[in-house]
Amino acid sequence: MFYLYTVYSLCCLALVVAGVIEQRNHYRNLNSIPHRVLVNGIRGKSSITRLCAGALRGGSKVVVAKTTGTAARFIFPDASEEPVHRKFGIANVVEQIGIVRRAAVYHPDAMVIECMAVMPALQEINQSKLIRSNIGVLCNVREDHLAEMGPTLDDVARSLSRSMPEGGICITAEKDRLAILEQEAAKRNCRLISVDPESVTDQEMAGFGWITFKENVAIALAVAAELGVDRRSALAGMWAAPPDPGVLSVARVLYQEKRVRFANIFAANDPESTFMNIQQLERQQLIDRPLTMVINCRPDRVERNGQMGTLAGRVQPQSIVLIGEMTRSARVNVPAELQGRVVDLGGKLPPERLVAEVMAATAADGSVIAVGNIHGQGEVLLHELAALPSWEPRERTRAESMLRTPSTPGFDVDAETVFLGGIRR
Numbered sequence: 001m002f003y004l005y006t007v008y009s010l011c012c013l014a015l016v017v018a019g020v021i022e023q024r025n026h027y028r029n030l031n032s033i034p035h036r037v038l039v040n041g042i043r044g045k046s047s048i049t050r051l052c053a054g055a056l057r058g059g060s061k062v063v064v065a066k067t068t069g070t071a072a073r074f075i076f077p078d079a080s081e082e083p084v085h086r087k088f089g090i091a092n093v094v095e096q097i098g099i100v101r102r103a104a105v106y107h108p109d110a111m112v113i114e115c116m117a118v119m120p121a122l123q124e125i126n127q128s129k130l131i132r133s134n135i136g137v138l139c140n141v142r143e144d145h146l147a148e149m150g151p152t153l154d155d156v157a158r159s160l161s162r163s164m165p166e167g168g169i170c171i172t173a174e175k176d177r178l179a180i181l182e183q184e185a186a187k188r189n190c191r192l193i194s195v196d197p198e199s200v201t202d203q204e205m206a207g208f209g210w211i212t213f214k215e216n217v218a219i220a221l222a223v224a225a226e227l228g229v230d231r232r233s234a235l236a237g238m239w240a241a242p243p244d245p246g247v248l249s250v251a252r253v254l255y256q257e258k259r260v261r262f263a264n265i266f267a268a269n270d271p272e273s274t275f276m277n278i279q280q281l282e283r284q285q286l287i288d289r290p291l292t293m294v295i296n297c298r299p300d301r302v303e304r305n306g307q308m309g310t311l312a313g314r315v316q317p318q319s320i321v322l323i324g325e326m327t328r329s330a331r332v333n334v335p336a337e338l339q340g341r342v343v344d345l346g347g348k349l350p351p352e353r354l355v356a357e358v359m360a361a362t363a364a365d366g367s368v369i370a371v372g373n374i375h376g377q378g379e380v381l382l383h384e385l386a387a388l389p390s391w392e393p394r395e396r397t398r399a400e401s402m403l404r405t406p407s408t409p410g411f412d413v414d415a416e417t418v419f420l421g422g423i424r425r
Contacts, residue, residue, distance in 0.1 A: 022097070025101075026097050026100060026130075029100050029101050029103075029104040030104075030131070032107065033103060033110070033111045035110035035111070035134060035227055036110070036131055036133040036135070037052055037137065037223055038115055038127060038135075038136050038163055039052065039113070039114045040115035040123070040139070040160055040163040041138050041140045041141070041160060041174075042139075042141060042156070042160075042270060042273075043139070043140055043144075043273040044213070044216050045067075045068070045114045046067040046244040047212060047216050048139055048216050049065055049066070049067050049112050049114045050065065050067065050075070050241050050244055051216055051219075051220035052137070052223045053065035053075055053079075053112045054220070054239075054241025055220045055221065055229060055234035055237045056109070056110050056229060057077075057237045057240075057241070058229065058234050058235070058236045058237020059228065059229025059233045061110055062106060062107065062108045062110075063077060063108055063112060064077060064102075064108045064111050065111070065112040065113065066084065066103075066112075068091070068116040071083060072084035072086070074102065076106070077106055077108065079240070079241065081242070091116060093130065096131060109227075113133075115127075117163075118148045120162055123160070123162045124162040127163045127164070132165075133163075133165045133168065134168040135170075135171070135223060135226060135227075136164050136165045136168060136169065136170040136190070137170070137172070138161065138170055138171075138172045138174065139172065139173055139174070139215065139216070140172075140174050141153055141157045142156075142270045142272050143271060143307070147303070153176075153177065154180055157180045158184060164185055166188045166189060167188070168190055169190065169193060169226060170185055170190050170192050170193070171222045172192065172194055172195070172219075173195050173216075173219055175194075178194055193222055195215070195218040195222050197215045197217075197218050199221075200214040200218050200221070207235060207239040208238070209239070212243075213276075220234065220238060221234055249263070250262065250263045250286045251385065251390070252391050253385055253391075254391045255355070257364070258362065259365055260365075260367065261286070261288065261366075261367040261368070262368045263277075263287050263367065264370055264382065265277045265278065265371050266371065266372065266378055268371075270304075271307045275314055278315060290319075290366040290367075291316075291317040291318055291319075291366065291367050292320075292362040292363070292366060292367070292369070293312055293315055293317035293319070293320050293371065294358060294369065294370045294371065294372075294381070295308045295321070295322050295323070295324075295330050296324045296374065296377055297325060297327045297330050297346070297372060298324060298326070298372070298373050298375060298376060302326055304372065305330040306329050306330060306332070309329070309330035309331060309333030310335075312335065312338055313335040318363060318366070319341050319343060320338060320342045321345060321357070321358055323345045323346070323349070323378070323381065324346065324377040325348075325377075326346075328346075343357070348377065349377065351380050351384045354377060354381055354384065355381065358381065370382075
């Protein structure tokens with residue numbers, strides 16, 4: 001028995017020693033990177049991470065970055081990138097240790113990394129142990145992940161604040177709960193910088209090859225300014241930065257005799273962000289009425305399904321098509337006056353039937369907006385639409401003429417697809 005206790009004690013001691021060595025190596029890697037920027041918030045983290053990295057590259061800084069959104073990416077100093085490979089395809093905050101070790105190899109001036117933690121305790125560990133950022137970004141507080149960070153938006157704001165760097169700087173575009181963020185920043189001796197989206201001009205926004213939001217650009221400019229990059233250089237770097245694979249996209253697809261504009265808004269899967277994207281697309285005349293709203297439902301996102309059903313009342317589409325599983329959770333939340341417009345295609349439909357039913361509910365020369373969450377039937381729908389031919393409009397809108405096709409598309413249809421930088425993921 002004494003022998004077993006001895007072996008057990010030695011194993012525990014070996015684990016402790018290995019842990020101490022790994023922690024010291026990790027902190028040494030972190031300390032070799034002078035500036036560490038941690039991007040947190042509900043929507044837009046991946047886009048902001050890329051914009052910040054682009055802005056710093058514009059100022060001739062050596063920058064590495066890592067996003068976590070639709071498709072996790074490690075971004076090299078030359079702006080090239082590759083997927084982050086995960087064991088068994090499962091995301092885990094511990095992967096940040098390997099990312100930091102890899103980043104340190106390039107001796108960068110700065111590392112910009114997206115927060116991948118949702119649970120409040122993990123967000124604090126991500127900051128205090130894994131990243132130890134000296135510049136934090138808390139882009140916004142929106143209605144999502146309420147089960148983990150809620151139940152109220154005030155609670156979400158306090159939870160996100162756990163990623164603020166103690167004695168550092170935090171940059172935010174949040175307005176409604178700015179007072180709470182100020183209180184949390186004061187607790188951590190953190191200087192909170194609130195940016196004004198309107199400080200970014202329309203002329204500066206026109207330089208992008210896709211449409212992003214002024215809030216995101218204003219945050220990236222503030223980060224660049226803190227690191228000594230002038231505004232002109234930062235904007236040039238952002239204009240040249242490749243967009244996220246989860247970028248909001250609009251495709252012109254031809255199904256039999258129907259010419260349809262299809263907007264992939266799956267990445268913006270909270271109601272406020274989704275509605276902002278729809279408004280943006282309509283302002284730019286990239287989608288037209290009549291409108292079909294496709295809500296993809298997931299059995300593990302019942303609350304979100306209901307939120308999208310409620311959102312239909314603000315959007316007022318001609319048709320509401322429910323796909324995926326647990327569609328009832330969305331259907332019961334559709335306003336009573338719109339219940340007659342609901343087409344319930346719940347369950348796992350064959351790909352051909354899924355596309356046929358969605359298109360049957362869509363008017364000719366109309367638009368489809370796909371909202372909710374991409375996983376499941378949403379992925380099936382996108383895959384089938386990618387195989388459809390495209391069509392060319394008789395007259396391009398100003399936005400369509402301005403936009404270019406990025407090298408890392410979020411909705412891979414063909415060269416006729418219009419891509420828009422939206423809110424993540």
